[in-house]
Amino acid sequence: MIGKSYSDDIDRVLIGENELAEIVYRLGAQISEDYKDKNLLMVSVLKGSVIFMADLMRAVTVPCNIDFMSVSSYDKGTKSSGVVRIIKDLDQNIEGKDLLIVEDILDSGKTLNYIQELLLARNPNSIRICTLFDKPERREVDLHAEYVGCTVPNEFIVGYGLDYAEYYRNLPFIGVLKPSVYEESN
Ligand code: IMP
Numbered sequence: 480m481i482g483k484s485y486s487d488d489i490d491r492v493l494i495g496e497n498e499l500a501e502i503v504y505r506l507g508a509q510i511s512e513d514y515k516d517k518n519l520l521m522v523s524v525l526k527g528s529v530i531f532m533a534d535l536m537r538a539v540t541v542p543c544n545i546d547f548m549s550v551s552s553y554d555k556g557t558k559s560s561g562v563v564r565i566i567k568d569l570d571q572n573i574e575g576k577d578l579l580i581v582e583d584i585l586d587s588g589k590t591l592n593y594i595q596e597l598l599l600a601r602n603p604n605s606i607r608i609c610t611l612f613d614k615p616e617r618r619e620v621d622l623h624a625e626y627v628g629c630t631v632p633n634e635f636i637v638g639y640g641l642d643y644a645e646y647y648r649n650l651p652f653i654g655v656l657k658p659s660v661y662e663e664s665n
């Protein structure tokens with residue numbers, strides 16, 4: 480059950496605000512260097528990447544456009560259902576664009592694999608993936624992210640956009656959720 484106060488539900492802080500800012504700054508600098516002469520379109524996968532996207536785009540110093548896409552792969556729980564549904568598609572034609580898919584966390588990889596295949600079929604100039612977090616040991620499909628903020632242990636984390644049952648997105652840091660929070664309601 481989700482408690483009345485977030486502090487009751489968080490086991491510990493995994494990554495604090497300052498460390499998050501450093502990670503985002505480093506990624507932004509790297510992306511700015513790599514996309515100097517490109518036609519950068521940053522695509523945020525809603526809703527988990529929304530805070531990361533907002534910070535990352537301000538750490539990018541080259542011209543860029545942004546767009547949003549919403550898919551669902553998790554129904555309230557903590558494991559991928561394998562079923563990916565498009566809830567909101569991109570607003571624009573991506574032909575000739577250099578897409579950077581911005582994601583919160585790469586887990587089984589099923590969600591991003593699906594999105595990447597779908598967007599590749601629309602003839603962009605290039606597609607790369609930027610994920611804030613990666614749980615490599617959980618991967619079920621062969622998917623590579625060119626930009627990774629940091630790898631995280633196989634624990635359920637929340638905050639900075641990441642949710643459990645749509646809560647905790649507004650935490651400014653990354654916390655590990657007490658297993659009791661999801662074990663009771665699953
Ligand atoms: P995948 O398709 O299994 O890679 O799932 C990726 C999606 O699962 C992410 O975009 C998140 O929404 C969600 N997810 C995976 N692990 C976590 C976690 O530890 N905390 C919160 N959401 C997670």
Ligand code: MG
Pocket residue numbers: 527553641642
């Ligand atoms: Mg989620």
